Amino acid sequence: xxxxxxxxxxxxxxxxxxxxxxxxxxxxxxxxxxxxxxxxxxxxxxxxxxxxxxxxxxxxxxxxxxxxxxxxxxxxxxxxxxxxxxxxxxxxxxxxxxxxxxxxxxxxxxxxxxxxxxxxxxxxxxxxxxxxxxxxxxxxxxxxxxxxxxxxxxxxxxxxxxxxxxxxxxxxxxxxxxxxxxxxxxxxxxxxxxxxxxxxxxxxxxxxxxxxxxxxxxxxxxxxxxxxxxxxxxxxxxxxxxxxxxxxxxxxxxxxxxxxxxxxxxxxxxxxxxxxxxxxxxxxxxxxxxxx
Amino acid sequence: xxxxxxxxxxxxxxxxxxxxxxxxxxxxxxxxxxxxxxxxxxxxxxxxxxxxxxxxxxxxxxxxxxxxxxxxxxxxxxxxxxxxxxxxxxxxxxxxxxxxxxxxxxxxxxxxxxxxxxxxxxxxxxxxxxxxxxxxxxxxxxxxxxxxxxxxxxxxxxxxxxxxxxxxxxxxxxxxxxxxxxxxxxxxxxxxxxxxxxxxxxxxxxxxxxxxxxxxxxxxxxxxxxxxxxxxxxxxxxxxxxxxxxxxxxxxxxxxxxxxxxxxxxxxxxxxxxxxxxxxxxxxxxxxxxxxxxxxxxxxxxxxxxxxxxxxxxxxxxxxxxxxxxxxxxxxxxxxxxxxxxxxxxxxxxxxxxxxxxxxxxxxxxxxxxxxxxxx
Numbered sequence: 001x002x003x004x005x006x007x008x009x010x011x012x013x014x015x016x017x018x019x020x021x022x023x024x025x026x027x028x029x030x031x032x033x034x035x036x037x038x039x040x041x042x043x044x045x046x047x048x049x050x051x052x053x054x055x056x057x058x059x060x061x062x063x064x065x066x067x068x069x070x071x072x073x074x075x076x077x078x079x080x081x082x083x084x085x086x087x088x089x090x091x092x093x094x095x096x097x098x099x100x101x102x103x104x105x106x107x108x109x110x111x112x113x114x115x116x117x118x119x120x121x122x123x124x125x126x127x128x129x130x131x132x133x134x135x136x137x138x139x140x141x142x143x144x145x146x147x148x149x150x151x152x153x154x155x156x157x158x159x160x161x162x163x164x165x166x167x168x169x170x171x172x173x174x175x176x177x178x179x180x181x182x183x184x185x186x187x188x189x190x191x192x193x194x195x196x197x198x199x200x201x202x203x204x205x206x207x208x209x210x211x212x213x214x215x216x217x218x219x220x221x222x223x224x225x226x227x228x229x230x231x232x233x234x235x236x237x238x239x240x241x242x243x244x245x246x247x248x249x250x251x252x253x254x255x256x257x258x259x260x261x262x263x264x265x266x267x268x269x270x271x272x273x274x275x276x277x278x279x280x281x282x283x284x285x286x287x288x289x290x291x292x
Numbered sequence: 293x294x295x296x297x298x299x300x301x302x303x304x305x306x307x308x309x310x311x312x313x314x315x316x317x318x319x320x321x322x323x324x325x326x327x328x329x330x331x332x333x334x335x336x337x338x339x340x341x342x343x344x345x346x347x348x349x350x351x352x353x354x355x356x357x358x359x360x361x362x363x364x365x366x367x368x369x370x371x372x373x374x375x376x377x378x379x380x381x382x383x384x385x386x387x388x389x390x391x392x393x394x395x396x397x398x399x400x401x402x403x404x405x406x407x408x409x410x411x412x413x414x415x416x417x418x419x420x421x422x423x424x425x426x427x428x429x430x431x432x433x434x435x436x437x438x439x440x441x442x443x444x445x446x447x448x449x450x451x452x453x454x455x456x457x458x459x460x461x462x463x464x465x466x467x468x469x470x471x472x473x474x475x476x477x478x479x480x481x482x483x484x485x486x487x488x489x490x491x492x493x494x495x496x497x498x499x500x501x502x503x504x505x506x507x508x509x510x511x512x513x514x515x516x517x518x519x520x521x522x523x524x525x526x527x528x529x530x531x532x533x534x535x536x537x538x539x540x541x542x543x544x545x546x547x548x549x550x551x552x553x554x555x556x557x558x559x560x561x562x563x564x565x566x567x568x569x570x571x572x573x574x575x576x577x578x579x580x581x582x583x584x585x586x587x588x589x590x591x592x593x594x595x596x597x598x599x600x601x602x603x604x605x606x607x608x609x610x611x612x613x614x615x616x617x618x619x620x621x622x623x624x625x626x627x628x629x630x631x632x633x634x635x636x637x638x639x640x641x642x643x644x645x646x647x648x649x650x651x652x653x654x655x656x657x658x659x660x661x662x663x664x665x666x667x668x
Contacts, residue, residue: 001514004539008506115375116338117527122561129540136540211503211531212559215336221501256507261496262469264507 005257006250007135013249014148015207019222020229020241021155022200028236029172029192032091035098036076037200038219038226039105044069044201045208045218046109049118058123062147062205069201070194076101077193082186102219110216118214144206151202152242155195159238168192172236232272234282243283248272318363319618325367327611328388330398331604335376336501339526339553340423341400343601345371346593348397350585351608353592359584360608363616369608374399382408389415394622397607400600401525402426402473409436418626420610422603425549426476430648435626437648439610439639440603441572443473443480443548446654450546450570451484453656453667457568458544460518462491466508466532467523469497477523477548485521493517498528505532506539513541522547522567530560537563544568554598554663567659573602573639574655574666580609580636596663606637 048065126140159165233240255267332341354360413433421438468474496508619628
């Protein structure tokens with residue numbers, strides 16, 4: 001049972017991590033929480049679902065949904081954050097405005113699609129059970145896990161080895177100094193929102209596929225966990241968000257396996273509470289984005 | 293086990309030859325009786341509420357055409373969507389207690405009923421619940437009735453039938469621990485299994501709206517039960533069935549009313565085949581105009597009705613029979629239901645127990661590729 005539960009925890013953790021790195025990326029650059037991230041996550045899942053149902057292959061639907069999510073992220077920044085940034089509105093006001101944008105996005109999706117659960121068109125080949133030792137999984141599980149890892153690896157590469165990554169890290173380090181060095185602040189912030197939201201959108205599509213469920217409430221289901229993961233990993237730390245995501249996935253799964261399913265949430269959040277008592281700035285510490 | 297298709301053919305044939313009943317004129321002819329219906333047409337429980345709305349729309353048409361005889365009373369069912377939102381249910385309950393409605397039908401879920409029925413009880417408006425199956429629903433007030441068999445009535449029959457068929461010795465239960473209905477499912481299944489000395493080797497819980505059950509199901513798999521009890525509502529039930537199949541669980545599965553939707557196979561896929569569900573209604577039943585109802589429903593909505601549609605239509609038949617006898621005020625309807633003699637409905641011959649619960653015989657169904665088959 002242990003090997004299967006570890007596999008379950010890894011599949012779960014990969015999606016938590018992918019969702020959380022979008023959260024933490026924006027926080028690392030702007031020092032604000034983008035609470036519209038979960039709404040973008042949900043909207044992208046609906047876009048991929050509509051495209052796939054219209055005959056667009058799944059991979060293309062995923063990429064198009066990521067692009068849509070990225071553009072929606074830029075729109076969120078333009079509407080909820082940029083005007084307040086120009087007025088130096090602090091960190092609390094943008095938090096509230098991002099909640100407002102999230103409600104607008106959710107209401108729009110609800111108006112278009114209704115609140116009933118939707119399902120991706122069934123692909124029987126993806127649901128066939130495969131076995132590796134005592135572990136059972138499907139081709140879809142592996143594809144989702146691999147996609148999450150590839151996207152995280154691509155982000156790591158972009159952050160460490162490209163001019164854009166250097167610009168994002170410079171803005172995260174010191175916005176004024178970055179501007180003095182000639183970095184276009186608004187463009188860098190917009191691109192940060194694009195990347196963060198595209199990754200959040202990818203997580204939405206993958207969750208929708210993994211559990212065969214796309215609903216307007218799917219964002220709120222993962223939102224609190226995403227926040228917990230980035231606090232656990234260290235606010236603003238991408239690596240920390242990845243580690244935090246896998247820890248949460250593992251703790252949730254193993255608490256069901258060895259303690260009791262009724263204790264799942266209490267134990268998962270209890271363990272995080274303990275880690276934060278020992279390391280109040282999270283596993284990798286605050287503002288680790290600058291070192292990516 | 294009889295196939296549904298042949299019975300449907302009989303039902304359709306009967307529908308064609310069924311004579312249109314002529315409407316009579318009762319003591320309250322010409323008066324108006326408005327019944328407020330609270331249904332979760334959309335949202336998580338939309339799979340139940342949408343068919344309830346369909347059934348009341350059909351009932352409204354049948355009253356106008358005289359197929360459903362209300363004794364000349366202008367009986368209408370006013371359906372409002374509560375969107376599976378308890379606050380919305382409370383708002384609608386408040387509205388129907390002040391807008392001249394003489395009776396309230398619904399809400400869709402037991403948990404909603406426990407929260408909001410007291411509003412109608414306080415206003416002395418009778419309630420006829422058509423899909424609340426948790427224990428204690430009718431105990432909330434002297435005019436709270438239901439025509440849905442409770443889980444306590446359905447589950448023991450399901451356990452008896454499956455025990456004879458599968459001869460199991462061990463069981464595992466997975467249920468939602470934050471919902472009155474699914475918690476009741478756990479309590480009642482456990483009691484029924486204990487009574488048969490079936491050893492319960494594992495109990496797992498989840499929360500409403502969860503989507504990942506793999507950790508719980510992996511644990512259940514490690515205990516190798518002969519049978520799994522799925523105590524959940526439709527959205528979670530489909531995922532549990534699907535993920536259990538994916539993990540290679542070979543144990544038989546059974547559940548209560550939450551699994552009772554013809555969409556189960558469509559959403560959960562082939563893994564749903566063979567799952568056994570306790571029910572209050574069988575599509576192939578031939579009493580109380582059921583054949584006509586099934587055929588007309590299918591023609592009108594393009595899909596077959598399910599138990600929830602049948603229970604809603606049966607409620608319309610009960611209220612029409614009360615109206616026929618001149619009961620059009622809240623007090624008269626409450627008294628009428630208390631003294632109801634057997635009424636022929638699509639659920640079969642129908643009356644209320646002294647505690648206002650439904651009096652009827654449950655049927656046990658098995659999910660097959662094209663819907664359900666009845667286990668004889």
